[in-house]
Amino acid sequence: MSNLLYQQIELLSKEKGIDPQVVIGAVEDAILVATRKYYNSIENLTASFNKDTGQVEVYAIKRVMETVTNPSFEISLTEALIIDPSAGIDAEIKIQKPTDVLGRIAAQTAKQVILQRVREAERESIFEEYTQRIGEVVTSLVKRIEGSDVIVDLGTAEGRLPRREQSRLENFVMGDRIRVVIVKVEKTTRGPQVIVSRIDPALLTKLFEMEVPEIYDGTVMIREAARDTGERSKIAVVSRDSDVDPVGACVGMKGSRVQGVIRELHGEKIDIIPYSEDPITFVTNALSPAKIDRASIIDPMEKHLEVIVEMDQLSLAIGKKGQNVRLAAKLTGWKIDIKSDEEKRAEIEDQMALLEAKTPLSELPGLSKGILEKLTENSIKTIEELADTPIDDLTKIEGLGPKSAEKIIASVKEYYIQYAQAAEAKRVAEAEQENKQDGSVKDEVTQEETVSLAEEDSGSKPSDGSVDVIVEENTEEKVEGD
Secondary structure, X not given: OHHHHHHHHHHHHHHHOOOHHHHHHHHHHHHHHHHHHHHOOOOOEEEEEEOOOOEEEEEEEEEEEOOOOOOOOEEEHHHHHHHOOOOOOOOEEEEEEOOOOOHHHHHHHHHHHHHHHHHHHHHHHHHHHHHOOXXXXXXXXXXXXXXXXXXXXXXXXXXXXXXXXXXOOOOOOOOOEEEEEEEEXXXXXXXXXXXXXXXXXXXXXXXXXXXXXXXXXXXXXXXXXXXXXXXXXXXXXXXXXXXXXXXXXXXXXXXXXXXXXXXXXXXXXXXXXXXXXXXXXXXXXXXXXXOOOEEEEEEOXXXXXXXXXXXXXXXXXXXXXXXXXHHHHHHHOOEEEEEEHHHHHHHHHHHHHHHHOOOEXXXXXXXXXXXXXXXXXOOOOEHHHHHXXXXXXXXXXXXXXXXXXXXXXXXXXXXXXXXXXXXXHHHHHHHHHHHHHHHHHHHHHHHHHHHHHHHHHHHOXXXXXXXXXHHHHHHHHHHXXX
């Protein structure tokens, strides 16, 4: 009987994925609760499972006292010696409580306690298991659809795929087998909630690891990944072996490897670029397929970089709705400013014009009349001259301290910033005006051509009704030309 009971406990433990000791503890607590309820006692009770007899033994623990003041927790020495001849004052005595008289109601109470404890242990086991698996890609089965969320079967637990973690181009039905990334495990009143994702970059890297043996064995590494889910992705790869081309290894023969990943992501385009420790080279590669003319670092601390491209490459570098440059910035971790060579040339011309200009100090905002007079007395009469004056020379002027010198320098910087912004706004306005004028000219030319064609058609209009055929042929040619 004892072996059979313990076998049942082990079977239940394996089925629920919990430690057998947890089930034994649940049985002990259940019998303890049933015993306390049956005897209606406040005694200090303890229970232990006996594997030899297959019984749960319950004991009341009492302390041996010369004078008993609380019978529920104390016992006299005379009574204690009957139970244990070696008992002494202040010793603890275990008094066994019969459990074979508990009855049906007590057994039902014990069953409820066991089920509750096993359920809690199962939930805790699932929570610990999936907490350790965060970031892992698993194959799941779509179980049901709840509103915009998809519930998937992960094997030992259910996973929730919220709408925010789904690609907007994907739709699922019950029975679909999909790969998801475990991104979060939450504790709820109904048990642990496993949140999975289809948009996490980890899904992209794990799919390549499954498709490309060189990534799996560590010869090729994916250093960075960026996704615009459902539209386009970029990954940066590097090889540890000089004889292995990382990009070619990921693409595969005739694109067989990358096509496997694209199919799993439902047609999402993937750019595979070589990784580089040099930020300029890395950014240049990341902006592929656009051809970069030159790039320069503006602020290494803020990771700010400027890229110059030919005018015909500007739209390609930026991408549709800024997608290409946005993904490149996410991939490299650098803030990227893209300018055409014409814009950069105009910017340099504005800067040169600013350096050559002679602007009086009165145009400088934020300076008092007294400071302006002191600067003028020391032969500093223009903003350009003030900008060329070191701060140490300013502090040597009588009446100007370090704080005043810092205030003057800040005003100069503010002036140049405002000047550059105004120049940029002017250049943008001029460009827009030119585009409008070009559009108007094109419209006028188109109208003139249309009128001319209409006049030619009306002048040569045949009398047998063949004009309809001529118009249709001209229309087809125009469509083909477009």
